[in-house]
Amino acid sequence: MTEQSFFDLKANDKRHQEVDFSTYKDNKVVLVVNVASKCGFTPQYKALEALYQKYKDRGLVILGFPCNQFGGQEPGNEEEISSFCELNFGVTFPLMEKIEVNGDNVHPVYQFLKNAKPGVLGLTRIKWNFEKFLVDKEGKVFQRYSSFTKPESLESDIETLLG
Numbered sequence: 196m197t198e199q200s201f202f203d204l205k206a207n208d209k210r211h212q213e214v215d216f217s218t219y220k221d222n223k224v225v226l227v228v229n230v231a232s233k234c235g236f237t238p239q240y241k242a243l244e245a246l247y248q249k250y251k252d253r254g255l256v257i258l259g260f261p262c263n264q265f266g267g268q269e270p271g272n273e274e275e276i277s278s279f280c281e282l283n284f285g286v287t288f289p290l291m292e293k294i295e296v297n298g299d300n301v302h303p304v305y306q307f308l309k310n311a312k313p314g315v316l317g318l319t320r321i322k323w324n325f326e327k328f329l330v331d332k333e334g335k336v337f338q339r340y341s342s343f344t345k346p347e348s349l350e351s352d353i354e355t356l357l358g
Contacts, residue, residue, distance in 0.1 A: 199307065200334030201225065206260070206304050207292040209273040214291070216334075223256050224356040225330040226349070227308060229296050229321060230259040231269035232279045236325040240284035242346035246353070247288040253357045254332075257288035260304070262296050265324050269293065296321040311336035331356050 202220040205213055219225055228243060240259075247257045261276045263269040269276065273292060280286035294302035297320045301309075308328045309319035327340040329352055338352055 201304075201307065201330045201336065202334040204304050204307060206258075206294070206302065209277050209290045209292060211273070211292055214289075219256055220334065221332055223254050224250075224332060224353060226255065226257045226353070227304070227328045227330065228257065228259050229262045229305070229324055229326055230280075230290075231262060231265065231324040232271065232276055233268040234265070234324040236323070236342050238284075239325050239346055240280055240286055244284055244286050244288065246346050246349065249350075250353055250357065251288075255353060255357065259286070259288060259290045260296070260302070261290065261293040262321075262324065263293065264295055264297055264321075268324060308336055308339075312339035314339060314341075329353070329356065 202217045204216045208214050231237065243257055247255065261269045271279065277290050280290060294305070296302065296305040305321065309321065312328060313319045323342045325342040327344065327349070329337045329349065331337045337356060340349065
């Protein structure tokens, strides 16, 4: 049996349409972020969008997964979230359906990411909004970054993976 790849997974976008990640296989580097609109880290949307604009033509995809599991900081529905992100931060990278990243109802994408790259002391749970996972062109999780890691500091890793 072959090892599972990120590109074997699927998730729904903000319009509840299924996105098959196999469409990103072999030519995309993917940055996955659990996002929230009412968080101290919310201004990272601006830096994430800047990264997306800088590298999207070279193969970077950023997927934002709204999550309301941390302090109730993402209470809106997908339409409200999307509108907020576009109006306040000019977000054009794909936003996905709101999901859970921890607990009994953890989304399969986050189950995969957390198991592939556990955090400090081998703990897998997501600690807060705006944790980031960088996935290489083969669908392997290259690195996991904390909420405190500024998106712009990921540029060298993104450059490395884009080749």
